[in-house]
Amino acid sequence: MPARSSLAVAAAALLSACAAIPSAWADAGQIHVYTWADYTSPELLAKFEKETGIKTTVDTFDSNDTLLAKLQAGKSGYDIILPSQNYVSIMIEQGLLEKVDVSSMPNYKNVDEKWRKPEWDPSQSYTVPWQWGTTSIVYMADKFPQGFKSYKDLFEPADGIKGKIQLFRSQDGMLEIAEMYLDAPFCNEDGATLKKIQKLYLDLKPHVKIFDDTGMGDHLGAGETTVALWYSGNAYQARVSNLPNMKYAFPKEGVMGWFDSVAIPKGAPNLENAKKFMNFVMDPENIAIESNYAGDSNAYSASKPFLDPKVAAAEELKVPEGVPLKFARQCPPKAAKLASQVWTSVLK
Known part of the structure; x- marks a missing residue:
């Protein structure tokens, strides 16, 4: 988990x-x-x-x-x-x-x-x-009511959320989200696809406030961020606890399970x-x-x-009909190495 x-x-x-x-x-x-x-x-x-x-x-x-x-x-x-x-x-x-x-x-x-x-x-x-459960995008609906119908809304962020995004620092899930957006298979070894993934994140990086696997609820609650990647169970707990305006997105390309x-x-x-x-x-x-x-x-x-x-x-716990649910798998050594290289280059 x-x-x-x-x-x-x-x-x-x-x-x-x-x-x-x-x-x-x-x-x-x-x-x-x-x-x-x-x-x-x-x-x-x-x-x-x-x-x-x-x-x-x-x-x-x-x-x-x-x-x-x-x-x-x-x-x-x-x-x-x-x-x-x-x-x-x-x-x-x-x-x-x-x-x-x-x-x-x-x-x-x-x-x-x-x-x-x-x-x-x-x-x-x-x-x-x-x-x-799943991993997807959470957002403060009072500040970004249009929400996220596609991962395009993340990788081509509107002005209202630029500089207000939190992404994971760890590699887990990050390449898979881009692969879903590009309709590419997980554990990709194709050089051209990996370059596209790298460019997506390098272009997005100036608009990312925080790279961190923790503290999503705190940052959203304090107004430091408006958008974050998070897990369905954590998002549910935070919403019923102290973030009633937070929504959990199910982009049309799918969510990672x-x-x-x-x-x-x-x-x-x-x-x-x-x-x-x-x-x-x-x-x-x-x-x-x-x-x-x-x-x-x-x-x-x-x-x-x-x-x-x-x-x-x-x-947060109900994947809508028609939204693909895709489970990550352990990538072969070559794919894992390539993924690590891509994500390391993004974080530099």
């Missing part, structure tokens, strides 16, 4: 890391969860403990790269992890995940058909759907308990607890009756 702001200070204590030594973690009555910070609902974990008698302890990571490195080092000691879609395929290829035949679990019947056997786990042997899944690391010390957790979160009432906490979408339409009405109605 993308980085997010803290949801509740009080919840942080409940998600503090367990200091146990990994070799001592195997226990018939527990599982050890490795997740994003401020992401996994304490209420959900408490419900799992109450219903199963299995104690959960939680440690957190800050990026998929950190998670991947932990697994590659071996004997992580974790039973449950929450990787994003473009890293699941890497972990499967490298033999880092337990094959558990998710599609045979009793609650798999609750997974919406459109989210079954995704491209990153086509046999549904390794992962359970968790939460998903992210999708987090529940997986079990190879050699997990509490494998059977981890499988129980997988089945548990595929219950619509349970996954709704997580969506209410995180403010993200899930892959279980049967969870809607259990959702907070604000979450169920959130416009």
Whole structure:
């Protein structure tokens, strides 16, 4: 999942890391969860403990790269992890995940058909759907009422938003947005296309106020920016919290999606308990607890009756009919290197 702001200070204590030594973690009555910070609902974990008698302890990571490195080092000691879609395929290829035949679990019947056997786990042997969302443009509608119908409105900014734009500093998602605008495939290796992408951002750069992956809500609220790239869940949280005039755009060319899944690391010390957790979160009432906490979408339409009405109605979480939803993938080495060179040249 993308980085997010803290949801509740009080919840942080409940998600503090367990200091146990990994070799001592195997226990018939527990599982050890490795997740994003401020992401996994304490209420959900408490419900799992109450219903199963299995104690959960939680440690957190800050990026998929950190998670991947932990697994590659071996004997992580974790039973449950929450990787994003473009890293699941890497972990499967490298033999880092337990094959558990998710599609045979009793609650798999609750997974919406459109989210079954995704491209990153086509046999549904390794992962359970968790939460998903999109990355797009947010804008203050009172200051820019015309909004963003196309990425053209970003790359050819109107006078009213010049100098008021925040883009990510990290490369993640930046080239994909330009590729969608140019109707080009992700992970592009075509020199002419990459030059076009570079020019788009170099031309836009004088009108960008901030390159930063954080602080979008603060900058918008302070009037320092009018437009930013942000994540759907964060945008929803900010709008209902303190930015009622903020809108989330769905450009006609499409939005980039992210999708987090529940997986079990190879050699997990509490494998059977981890499988129980997988089945548990595929219950619509349970996954709704997580969506209410995180403010993200899930892959279980049967969870809607259990959702907070604000979450169920959130416009940021509903990709309109006809707008393509495109998931990023891990690019081959050559494409990744070229993308890095392009983005580095933009930030110079």
